[in-house]
Amino acid sequence: xxxxxxxxxxxxxxILSLLLAGCGKSTDELDAYxxxxxxxxxxxxxxxTKMNTIDATSENANATLLQYxxxxxxxxxxxxSYEIPEEFSSIESLASESAEYMDKAVSTxxxxxxxxxxxxxxxxxxxxxxxxxxxxxxxxxxxxxxxxSGEGVSVxxxxxxxxxxxxxxxxxxx
Numbered sequence: 024x025x026x027x028x029x030x031x032x033x034x035x036x037x038i039l040s041l042l043l044a045g046c047g048k049s050t051d052e053l054d055a056y057x058x059x060x061x062x063x064x065x066x067x068x069x070x071x072t073k074m075n076t077i078d079a080t081s082e083n084a085n086a087t088l089l090q091y092x093x094x095x096x097x098x099x100x101x102x103x104s105y106e107i108p109e110e111f112s113s114i115e116s117l118a119s120e121s122a123e124y125m126d127k128a129v130s131t132x133x134x135x136x137x138x139x140x141x142x143x144x145x146x147x148x149x150x151x152x153x154x155x156x157x158x159x160x161x162x163x164x165x166x167x168x169x170x171x172s173g174e175g176v177s178v179x180x181x182x183x184x185x186x187x188x189x190x191x192x193x194x195x196x197x
Contacts (some may be wrong), residue, residue, distance in 0.1 A: 052108045063102040085136040092129045099125040099155065114162045121158035128152040137149045 074091045077084050103122035107115050128151035135144035161171040 056108050059105045092132055096125050096129040113186045114165050117158045117162050122153045124151045124155035
């Protein structure tokens with residue numbers, strides 16, 4: 024299973040902390056969101072560490088992994104329920120999509136590891152897990168002030184509806 028590395032999660036937490044602190048907004052809503060997201064990333068980091076330390080040869084490795092994944096899913100669901108301040112309203116769909124994909128990943132991991140191992144369920148779970156994490160990466164890019172890019176990513180700017188026509192001579196008119 025491909026997991027988010029601990030250093031990546033810590034880096035994301037630090038970047039998020041710095042970016043949200045640097046937004047120049049000291050509103051209660053923004054502060055609450057910053058605190059909630061820091062808590063989310065800390066939880067994910069801790070769970071990632073625990074998952075990476077599971078002894079794959081132990082008799083209860085699958086049960087332990089599923090327990091940590093259940094906890095991770097709960098963290099994603101909580102994150103998706105946070106009140107998103109206006110400054111970050113563009114990530115609302117990413118937050119809900121990441122939570123949906125994590126929920127599907129965990130359900131499918133249960134199909135793969137509860138009882139008889141099912142490789143096709145594991146493969147599908149990995150895809151859902153990667154999709155959940157890619158949305159989190161897009162959120163981090165937005166927090167960082169970057170325009171997300173990647174397969175299937177569409178970016179609509181505030182200026183999308185400010186259209187100018189172009190006349191045949193090449194000059195624009197409003």
